[in-house]
Amino acid sequence: MTVTLKTVALHETHQQLGAKMVPFAGYNMPVRYSSDLDEHHAVRRGVGIFDVSHMGEFKVTGPQALELIQRVTSNDASKLAPGKAQYSCLPNEQGGIVDDLLVYKLAEEDYLLVVNASNIEKDWSWLQAHNTSGATLEDISDQTSLFAVQGPKATAALQTLTEVDLSTIPYYSFVQGELAGAPGVIISATGYTGAGGFELYVPNAHARQVWERVMAAGQPHGIKPIGLGARDTLRLEMGYCLYGNDIDDTTSPLEAGLGWITKFTKPFTNSAALEAQKEAGVSKKLVGFVMDGPGIPRGHYELLDAEGRKIGDVTSGTQSPSLGRGVGLGYVRTEFAAPGTAIFVQVRGKSLPATVAKLPLVKGTE
Template sequence: MEITTDLKHIALNDLHVRLGAKMVPFAGYLMPVSYEGINAEHETVRNRVGVFDVSHMGEFILKGPHALDLIQKVTSNDAAKLFDGKVQYSCLPNDRGGIVDDLLVYRIDEQTYMLVVNASNIEKDWNWIRKQDEWNVEMHNISDKTSLLAVQGPLAADVLQPLTNMDLRNMEYYSFAKGVFAGIENVLVSATGYTGAGGFEVYFENGSAGKIWDAIFEAGKTQGIRPIGLGARDTLRLEMGFCLYGNDIDDTTSPIEAGLGWITKFTKPFINSDALKRQKEEGVSRKLVGFEMIDRGIPRHDYEVRDAAGIAIGKVTSGTQSPTLNKAIGLAYVPPAFAREGSEIFIQVRDKALRAKVVKIPFIKK
């Protein structure tokens, strides 16, 4: 357990405490994990609208004539395809076949980009990108002064649109705008999120956090808006089969193994691209798959995966009881022979080998 006195506090820490949030150490921050319970919060986001405070996430600004060159070198996706107001999901490959982090790349303009990285990797990512910078690109780490609220769920646009002149209702998935929001200037709103329920992410300076939070909750009163913790964020993302850094992907997993070939574009060279291209062409020895439990039991991170003969063939990376499906689901790395849809595998839950079957992700079809 991390020592709480060493933890960073997000701008709205005291508000979450007043709201009765269960606060836990996460990625060096004290963060709200739940308010009224994970299942209730999960259901709120799937069916109505909820607000996550994810201000622990990291934000870097890269500026100048070579900002894109650096991004192209360090990321696996092709950022040259971006245009102003467009967002791209990508990853930072390391030089050993693994992943430094996964991230979002925002093109503000031709020479200005924002990278949004995982909270636990802020310093690691900053040092990695700096190390690869052969152009002396202007870089700013704005993580500590930036707050981020994820307003997620099918009613998110109804709640947020009255607060801004930005056209949120017609904003395409993975695009963004900057403007006045809840009377605050220079707010960035993007049609992104980590839930599969639709919605927006709202970036602004810490000093405006209270005003923006209050405005969103006032606007969402009639839609039953609720604060949502990181616990439900995890169950929501897992139902969509979204990878969590540190669980499903890390410094030892390649994007090809993790099913992230779609963000690994060989239209340009990038760090370790030759090795990853060979993997794509020749195949990999393990693949990340989704599975549903057949027998009763909940799979957890690091539980062993076995074949019918009881031989260990892999590890569970994420697992939970799906509130939407009311069944246990998970992700695991297995050999390609077991990666086909319908393959039977066994999850070692304590002293029992429980039956499961490989299924296509996302677990929830939109």
């Protein structure tokens, strides 16, 4: 059976830039333009632009919008004011996570949910199934492009393109305004890199214009297009979860270190069971770790104690460009979760030493 990959609006642009394209979450996406290492350092030290238009966007509007969001998400969306965003998740009935997402409050009774590309259909079905009060739902994923302009020079690169004072937008806040000649762009001080910067939600009709003008404005600051390869190493250094690797339908938000977005001040899907789990304590936790010497951890590698007994599994791993050594995320038995704990990673038949480390593994700007 041949699976037809979807393409983002600027597919041809990425090909012209020499990107290596790979299948990802049902889309044909740029994984790199030059090298993962160069692109990683460009974002940590300067500025880079990612096309992450494969992400999903759902509008939730009307008098019942907040009621629906409160019922299906773990965080407390009633705390959001217009112009604010929050990280949250959709718990399932079995103690796991349907998806993690961002919730934007555009205005009263007007919200935007941003979900993972691999879960667009699943999340849409989940929202529809739970929309028993009549909130208005609209899937605008195929009409929306999303560019992440990330790095310490992102503000300088973008400021010439808008009259919005970007320096006044706090973390996890946003402004809707004109940028690069495109009206109504959501300029959001969020990202998946820990390097600072903005995410730009742009109607597809203006996508090429915005991309080209951002690239031109960023030239004095050394802007580079960045692919999914560097996106993964950047997020791993920060300890940010990737759905399908570090969290999924079977992992509890409390096990995943997401207790801070799990608010028991209101009822939500499976909240009673999760609250009981919090009271009892979890038996395993997601931790970050750094290799003590050579060796690169990879997903599904076993984590061991000093006696060689299995204590968990790696969920994500890579060579950190910033640290010059292997880093990873993985679930371990709770007694091994404290920072500074010595653990071992089973790498190709060898038990290599590593140390549990406090997240983020690399200091970001946020």
